[in-house]
Amino acid sequence: MTEIIRTLAKLRLVNLWLFLALSFMLVGCGESEKEFPDATFQMEMKNSKGEQVSMEEFKGKVIFFNVWATWCAPCIEEMPTIHNLYKEVKDREDVEFLMLSMDQDFEKAIEFREKYDYEFEIYRLTGPMPAMYHTKLIPTTFIINSEGKLVLQHDGMGEFDSEEFKEYFSGIK
Numbered sequence: 001m002t003e004i005i006r007t008l009a010k011l012r013l014v015n016l017w018l019f020l021a022l023s024f025m026l027v028g029c030g031e032s033e034k035e036f037p038d039a040t041f042q043m044e045m046k047n048s049k050g051e052q053v054s055m056e057e058f059k060g061k062v063i064f065f066n067v068w069a070t071w072c073a074p075c076i077e078e079m080p081t082i083h084n085l086y087k088e089v090k091d092r093e094d095v096e097f098l099m100l101s102m103d104q105d106f107e108k109a110i111e112f113r114e115k116y117d118y119e120f121e122i123y124r125l126t127g128p129m130p131a132m133y134h135t136k137l138i139p140t141t142f143i144i145n146s147e148g149k150l151v152l153q154h155d156g157m158g159e160f161d162s163e164e165f166k167e168y169f170s171g172i173k
Contacts, residue, residue: 036149043125047123062146066099067102079116082099
């Protein structure tokens with residue numbers, strides 16, 4: 001069991017380094033935002049209250065967009081780090097969290113959120129997933145800036161409450 005824990009710890013460290021390297025590649029090196037692709041906002045969802053929501057409503061904000069499921073162990077493991085980040089930035093009017101559950105039974109996702117007292121809203125698709133956000137791996141996190149540019153795609157588990165990520169995220173406008 002100890003060996004499994006050591007292996008998981010090493011994988012988290014490698015994952016964090018890869019994440020940071022990608023982050024610096026995307027926002028560093030003097031690259032202009034014009035080099036980032038335009039994000040797609042053509043996505044229809046329902047929130048946990050049963051309200052129909054269009055991703056278009058979030059246009060003009062920095063969007064933290066995470067694709068997850070309750071049956072996904074890495075999704076569950078990264079969720080507290082997302083919640084910690086959310087709690088730090090939830091009062092920013094220019095930031096929106098879009099937590100998109102892939103659970104077939106959305107009620108399970110709602111119960112999960114309530115069980116752990118996560119404050120962010122969760123959503124489920126009511127239409128097709130735009131091709132830009134198709135992923136073979138969950139969790140996957142996308143960051144869209146207020147200009148509507150996709151500035152980061154992170155496949156796999158992340159540590160979103162690390163000082164490095166919080167600094168990166170706070171710099172996105």
